[in-house]
Amino acid sequence: MQGRSSLTFVFLTVAVTWAVAQHAPPWTEDCRKSTYPPSGPTYRGPVPWYTINLDLPPYKRWHDLLTDKASSLKIIVNSLKDVVNAFVPSGKIMQIVDQKLPGLLGNFPGPYEEEMKGIADVTGIPLGEIISFNIFYEFFTICTSIIAEDKKGHLIHGRNMDFGIFLGWNINNNTWVVTEALKPLTVNLDFRRNNKTVFKASSFAGYVGMLTGFKPGLFSLTLNERFSTNGGYMGVIEWILGKKDAMWIGFITRAVLENSTSYEEARNILIKTKILAPAYFILGGNKTGEGCVITRDRKKCLDVHELDPEQGRWYVVETNYDRWKNPFFLDDRRTAAKMCLNHTTQDKISIPTIYDILSTKPVLNKLTVFTTLMDVAKGQFETYLRDCPDPCIGW
Numbered sequence: 356m357q358g359r360s361s362l363t364f365v366f367l368t369v370a371v372t373w374a375v376a377q378h379a380p381p382w383t384e385d386c387r388k389s390t391y392p393p394s395g396p397t398y399r400g401p402v403p404w405y406t407i408n409l410d411l412p413p414y415k416r417w418h419d420l421l422t423d424k425a426s427s428l429k430i431i432v433n434s435l436k437d438v439v440n441a442f443v444p445s446g447k448i449m450q451i452v453d454q455k456l457p458g459l460l461g462n463f464p465g466p467y468e469e470e471m472k473g474i475a476d477v478t479g480i481p482l483g484e485i486i487s488f489n490i491f492y493e494f495f496t497i498c499t500s501i502i503a504e505d506k507k508g509h510l511i512h513g514r515n516m517d518f519g520i521f522l523g524w525n526i527n528n529n530t531w532v533v534t535e536a537l538k539p540l541t542v543n544l545d546f547r548r549n550n551k552t553v554f555k556a557s558s559f560a561g562y563v564g565m566l567t568g569f570k571p572g573l574f575s576l577t578l579n580e581r582f583s584t585n586g587g588y589m590g591v592i593e594w595i596l597g598k599k600d601a602m603w604i605g606f607i608t609r610a611v612l613e614n615s616t617s618y619e620e621a622r623n624i625l626i627k628t629k630i631l632a633p634a635y636f637i638l639g640g641n642k643t644g645e646g647c648v649i650t651r652d653r654k655k656c657l658d659v660h661e662l663d664p665e666q667g668r669w670y671v672v673e674t675n676y677d678r679w680k681n682p683f684f685l686d687d688r689r690t691a692a693k694m695c696l697n698h699t700t701q702d703k704i705s706i707p708t709i710y711d712i713l714s715t716k717p718v719l720n721k722l723t724v725f726t727t728l729m730d731v732a733k734g735q736f737e738t739y740l741r742d743c744p745d746p747c748i749g750w
């Protein structure tokens with residue numbers, strides 16, 4: 356698969372489908388104001404909290420959560436199977452996933468393998484399908500992340516989790532099938548050791564990597580997908596062939612949230628560790644100037660773009676494009692986000708104003724599952740489920 360060009364192809368295919376499904380396209384809108392606290396048609400509802408006890412053996416950690424969420428997880432795993440079987444109708448691929456995938460991928464390092472086995476057992480879903488569910492976030496996450504600081508140097512980190520492109524459009528209510536199926540699986544997690552919070556995250560039940568989280572008082576971290584020709588497919592093939600020195604991107608994010616103890620340490624690990632798929636890491640710290648977008652290839656770091664308030668750079672924004680390149684013309688969430696940040700002005704940066712920006716189309720779009728707002732210094736972490744009723748762009 357040719358990363359960028361096939362993404363472009365998919366966008367175009369989807370654009371046509373979407374244009375047929377709805378006619379008048381106000382793809383953008385004026386920067387929203389006073390949308391916080393969340394209410395109205397773009398707010399689907401709150402996200403429940405669960406505790407994950409890191410003192411339990413990995414096999415047992417997810418039992419309570421997955422007992423609650425087993426039926427929602429089955430729905431999404433089945434809709435992914437439908438997608439696969441639509442491409443290869445014999446059912447052969449799913450047979451391979453169920454029977455061969457665990458063996459092909461071999462041992463995962465750290466707690467992940469035992470955690471996935473525990474999830475498979477408690478839900479009754481075959482381990483190969485749980486592993487696939489865990490891998491698929493390495494490929495289809497289209498997001499917006501923002502770190503901004505106010506005039507006093509107080510940081511706010513916000514993100515929209517946009518997920519589910521490629522994977523089926525529901526013509527009855529103009530929604531993405533997988534995006535909708537992920538909403539009931541969305542959870543806030545409080546990871547604890549010795550009954551004390553180690554980190555907090557927003558995630559999907561059944562996924563053991565992390566894409567959005569923070570360590571109160573220390574740092575915040577979000578991961579955005581990066582599409583590149585030297586993409587994650589090569590990484591997975593190398594992994595299967597036995598070259599296991601690289602980390603899965605959702606797993607490195609989890610490891611950093613769980614075990615790093617400072618912004619500097621987190622930054623170093625995210626810059627230096629070999630990873631299986633290209634990615635953007637958006638990392639915020641606990642004081643002025645501590646915020647960066649790390650643009651990663653699988654093997655090396657291409658760019659670290661830092662906040663520099665003295666030079667007037669009081670925010671960084673990342674969607675899914677390298678900052679030195681233009682975004683794909685049908686997907687310019689970046690300019691919209693920056694324009695609204697400029698409109699807001701540095702004086703007025705706060706959780707409510709970042710929520711306003713993340714509520715403005717097309718930063719908010721039909722792929723948006725949830726919005727997370729993090730204030731590291733105050734220890735504040737909030738996630739809200741989103742909807743984007745018509746008229747609204749598909750991504």
Ligand SMILES: *[C@@H]1O[C@H](CO)[C@@H](O)[C@H](O)[C@H]1NC(C)=O
Nearest residue numbers: 525527528530535536742743
């Ligand atoms: C759209 O329809 C699907 C399937 O009936 C449902 O699960 C989903 O919640 C609906 N979404 C909205 C925004 O109405």
Ligand SMILES: *[C@@H]1O[C@H](CO)[C@@H](O)[C@H](O)[C@H]1NC(C)=O
Nearest residue numbers: 406408547548549550551552
């Ligand atoms: C954990 O701490 C909470 C209060 O923060 C307390 O209510 C609870 O009993 C503690 N649990 C254990 C197992 O110590």
Ligand SMILES: *[C@@H]1O[C@H](CO)[C@@H](O)[C@H](O)[C@H]1NC(C)=O
Nearest residue numbers: 465466606609610611613614
């Ligand atoms: C964090 O560190 C502990 C202790 O070294 C280790 O057992 C655990 O697997 C690490 N967590 C992750 C997610 O790598």
Ligand SMILES: *[C@@H]1O[C@H](CO)[C@@H](O)[C@H](O)[C@H]1NC(C)=O
Nearest residue numbers: 572573616617618619641642
């Ligand atoms: C900020 O983070 C550093 C580590 O990066 C830590 O030493 C310091 O105590 C933190 N400051 C506050 C106010 O929590």
Ligand SMILES: *[C@@H]1O[C@H](CO)[C@@H](O)[C@H](O)[C@H]1NC(C)=O
Nearest residue numbers: 689690691692693694695697
């Ligand atoms: C935002 O403001 C900066 C600084 O004035 C400017 O360079 C940039 O072009 C503006 N961006 C947008 C999208 O308005």
